Amino acid sequence: MKLKQICIAVLIIALLSIPQSAFALRTVGDTQADAVYFLTDQYTDLILSDSADVDWFKWDNYTGEDRRVTTFLAMLSGTGIYKMGIKIKYSNGIESSLMYSDLYMFGSSSFSNIYVPAGATVYLKIDAVNFVSMYDYYRMFFTHSSI
Structure with missing residues (x-):
C-alpha cells in the first residue's frame, strides 16, 4: 500500500514540474472559443x-x-x-472590439485599469x-483588483 502511495506522489510531483510552456501546443487556446483560463497573480511563460x-x-x-x-506582456528570449489584444464579453452577450496595446521597449506591452463589470x-x-x-x-502577467 505504501508503494502505491509513493508512486502516486512521484507521479503528481512529475506532472506538476512540467513547465507551463510544454502546454503551448497548436490547437490549445488558438481561438477565442478555446481560450485558456488565466492563472491570476502569477507569471505565465509560453511560446508561439x-x-x-x-x-x-x-x-x-x-x-x-x-x-x-x-x-503585462514581455519577451523573455x-x-x-509579440503583441497583446484585449476584448470584453459582457453578461448580456455584447462583445467589445479587440483592442491592441502599444508596443514598448523590447516588445513589451500592457493594459492597466481596464474596467470589467461583474459577470463579464x-x-x-x-x-x-x-x-x-x-x-x-x-x-x-494578469491580475485584477477592486474598483
Whole structure:
C-alpha cells in the first residue's frame, strides 16, 4: 500500500514540474472559443509555435463585484516581437472590439485599469508582429483588483 502511495506522489510531483510552456501546443487556446483560463497573480511563460499561431486566454469575473484588470506582456528570449489584444464579453452577450496595446521597449506591452463589470469575461490574444523562432518565450502577467 505504501508503494502505491509513493508512486502516486512521484507521479503528481512529475506532472506538476512540467513547465507551463510544454502546454503551448497548436490547437490549445488558438481561438477565442478555446481560450485558456488565466492563472491570476502569477507569471505565465509560453511560446508561439509558428507565425500563424496565436494564444487566447480568458478570465470570468464571477467575483460578484466590478473589477479592474491589469495585464503585462514581455519577451523573455529571442528577437521576436509579440503583441497583446484585449476584448470584453459582457453578461448580456455584447462583445467589445479587440483592442491592441502599444508596443514598448523590447516588445513589451500592457493594459492597466481596464474596467470589467461583474459577470463579464475578459479575453487576451497574443500574436506575433515579428515571429522569429518557436524558442522566443514570452511572459504574461494578469491580475485584477477592486474598483
